[in-house]
Amino acid sequence: MILGRRLTAEALGTALLLAVVIGSGIMGERLAGGNVAIALLANSIATGAALYALILVFAPVSGAHFNPAVTLVVALNRKIHWSEAIAYVCVQIAGAFAGVAAAHAMFGESLFFASQHQHTGAAQWWAEGVATFGLLIVILGSVRQSLPAAAASVGAYITAAYWFTASTSFANPAVTLARAASNTFTGIRPVDAPAFVLAQLAGALVAAGIMRWLVSSQK
Numbered sequence: 001m002i003l004g005r006r007l008t009a010e011a012l013g014t015a016l017l018l019a020v021v022i023g024s025g026i027m028g029e030r031l032a033g034g035n036v037a038i039a040l041l042a043n044s045i046a047t048g049a050a051l052y053a054l055i056l057v058f059a060p061v062s063g064a065h066f067n068p069a070v071t072l073v074v075a076l077n078r079k080i081h082w083s084e085a086i087a088y089v090c091v092q093i094a095g096a097f098a099g100v101a102a103a104h105a106m107f108g109e110s111l112f113f114a115s116q117h118q119h120t121g122a123a124q125w126w127a128e129g130v131a132t133f134g135l136l137i138v139i140l141g142s143v144r145q146s147l148p149a150a151a152a153s154v155g156a157y158i159t160a161a162y163w164f165t166a167s168t169s170f171a172n173p174a175v176t177l178a179r180a181a182s183n184t185f186t187g188i189r190p191v192d193a194p195a196f197v198l199a200q201l202a203g204a205l206v207a208a209g210i211m212r213w214l215v216s217s218q219k
Contacts, residue, residue, distance in 0.1 A: 003084065009062035010088050011095035013054045017066050018099025018178050019106075020050040025185035026107045039185055040162060048159030055151035067172040068092055069132055069204035070139060076208055089174070096178035104182065115180050115187030120195065124167040128196050129203035131161045131169035136207035140215075173197040 021043070028042030058064040063080075065071045068089040075085035101111040138157045142150040161169035170176045170188070176197055180190040188196065 003087070006062040006084075007087055007091045009058045010065060011091040011098070013058040013062070013064055014066045014092045014095035014174060015099035015102065016054055017047075017050060018096045018175065019103045020099075021047050021175065021179070021186055022100055022103035022182050022184060023106055026103065026109075029185040040168065043186060044159045044162035047162070048155040050155075051158055052151045052155035055154060056147065059147055059151070062088075066092060066174070067135075068174050069136065069172060069200050072201065073136055073140070073204050073208040076205075077212070092174040093177060096174040097181060100178045100182050104184075109184070112181040113183050115183045115189050117183070117187040117189060118192065119167060119188045120192045125195050125199045127165040127167040128170060128199035129206075131165045131167065131171040132200040132203035133207045134161065134203075135169075135171045136204045137211060140207065140211040167196070170196055171200060171203075173200055176200065 024046035025039070025043045028039035028046075032038040032042070054066070055064040058066075063074065065074065065088060071080075071085050071088045071092070074080055075082055080088070097112070104111050104113075135154070135157060138153050139150070142153040158169065158171070161171065168186075170179065173196075176188060176193050179186055179188050180193045
């Protein structure tokens, strides 16, 4: 029963996160009148604010991972069992696609349609590695503080990462896969998604190793 509640929290949180990412992208693009910078600003602010709220709500239940890369690192740090981690990843991916469908339905779009937005090349792969590395550094560093501080840190970092990375910081394998099913402002071509996921996982693993060393050096 406890695991069921945790998995439900992960699924709901990831679904709501994707609804915000996709929905704010659609709304921003429609209202920006062709100004991509304004659309990205709306998208990034909405995503950062939603992350703050969702982490505050769901962290006491499931830890508020909403991200297979985060779950991987948590499992490597032996905070959850691998069987639980696999279940987390499955519901995160399912929730992400549910969030995409919910956002599309709100704006009168087909529930799923493959993205045509190109995101590829060494610069963008590197950007995804850096974005995910930074995200895990922020998470692993801030969780030792208060929950509001951790939520604010993650929301602020993601808002900033939209702007300082060439890829606009997907930084999440579940988000990446789901955004491939949305030919909207925040989409990514399905063919481009696997390289993003690999870069994200690599960035997360490097961050985990560095933070383990940093924390152990303080003991």
